[in-house]
Amino acid sequence: MQLRHLAPIVFALAALPALTPVHAQQAGQPERGESPEGLDDTSADDANAKVPLDEIRRYVAVYTAIKQAYVEPVADSRLMQSAVRGLLLDLDPHSVYFQKADADQFDEQSRGAYDGIGVELYRQPDGTLRVIAPIDDTPAARAGIKSGDLIVAIDGRQLGPGDDDSSGPLRGEPGSAVVLTVVREGADKLLEIKVVRDTVRITSVRNRMLEPGYGYLRIAAFQADTAADFETQLGKLQEQAGGKLRGLVIDLRSNPGGLLTSAVQIADDLLESGKIVSTRGRIALSDAEFGATPGDRLAGAPVVVLVDAGSASASEVLAGALRDNGRARVVGSRTFGKGSVQTVLPLDNGDSVKLTTARYFTPSGRSIQALGIVPDVQLHPAKDAQNGGRADVTEATLRGHLRGDEEPATAVPGAAVADEGDRPGDNAGEVLEGDEFITAALAELKKPVAVAPVPDVGGAKR
Missing domain, CATH: 3.90.226.10 (2-enoyl-CoA Hydratase; Chain A, domain 1)
Known part of the structure; x- marks a missing residue:
């Protein structure tokens, strides 16, 4: 196989933009702590453009207001992570911020074995989970989950826009059960589907x-x-x-x-x-x-x-x-x-950013x-x-x-x-x-x- 001008960065043709996909698509990633090369390439249109001072002042003003006046104390780390997520949120559905646990799962899933239900998901802006497809011969497929299903609650808990890890509860010990509340096209009522988690080993x-x-x-x-x-x-x-x-x-x-x-x-x-x-x-x-x-x-x-x-x-x-x-x-x-x-x-703290490039x-x-x-x-x-x-x-x-x-x-x-x-x-x-x-x-x-x-x-x- 000829690889011409192959960049020392990693390509991830992911179909799913879920923050914690149950089985995400990716092409691996550099070792933790390594800095990806080339992303400060001076040939980029605005690579050396400075961030406008007015925008920095506006951000600091909002940050300070939240720290001082929000009804409950908010940790600096939480605010900064939220700010980074916000940078990615409106770019496109596939650019996302991974906390370390999510990044580790992202790596793990490319190897084809994990504990969960085995379904491809897209996390919608309102926090609900749209099913792209159940993976062959997995608990989700056996339970009757279908492409296009909309998961609106997990174990009775409604999913909402504030859920940073709305698909995380689908993970769990093999043999444990999870109940999904599903909206399905053509159904005249919400469906309650019980899925028993298992170690999903995908025979690709x-x-x-x-x-x-x-x-x-x-x-x-x-x-x-x-x-x-x-x-x-x-x-x-x-x-x-x-x-x-x-x-x-x-x-x-x-x-x-x-x-x-x-x-x-x-x-x-x-x-x-x-x-x-x-x-x-x-x-x-x-x-x-x-x-x-x-x-x-x-x-x-x-x-x-x-x-x-x-x-x-x-x-x-x-x-x-x-x-x-x-x-x-x-x-x-x-x-x-x-x-x-x-x-x-x-990133240096073990988190990762998946960016459309x-x-x-x-x-x-x-x-x-x-x-x-x-x-x-x-x-x-x-x-x-x-x-x-x-x-x-x-x-x-x-x-x-x-x-x-x-x-x-x-x-x-x-x-x-x-x-x-x-x-x-x-x-x-x-x-x-x-x-x-x-x-x-x-x-x-x-x-x-x-x-x-x-x-x-x-x-x-x-």
């Missing part, structure tokens, strides 16, 4: 043979070992097929993303050459480009990638890389549309920010589909999201999308349920494709 890649010669790989999230797992599971399918597959379905539905490097490595496994993804920001060190190295593990066998509105971030990187290089056809519904890059900046671009040079990837073959999940995939919650519906390069200027920030069929270009295609998507992907896989087979000439990736 699963395989099965759809029929002789045609394999299926489900990627649930992109973690540190996902690329290695992909190669192992692909090898098992190839053994079952007698050494070579006739085609492969890669299922990225409700995959909220994860480590950029894992997505890049999997794309590299299937590409002989070409660009995989690039990132661009305001400072030079935010600019990077990832390219493929020779060697296609499938030797040119056709690939279909399954996506939906829950496919975000690193999932969109993989789908975009394979589609733009003519290596795969994308089937399903429009993806989430998260096209921004976050850098994790550790760049946008990423598919090999064709297109940004999918707030628009997502429109599949080659469009299929839509049934309204009550368990794995989500409806467009009710996408990047474009998050308040304060970065406006996309191709996002309509008339779009109302944070406006909900009533139905995926209402989105431009998405009003075609069948409405399917469950494994009907996989059946449709398999049928697409068997169609003649324009992609020429890659000769089996060996290579480093074999």
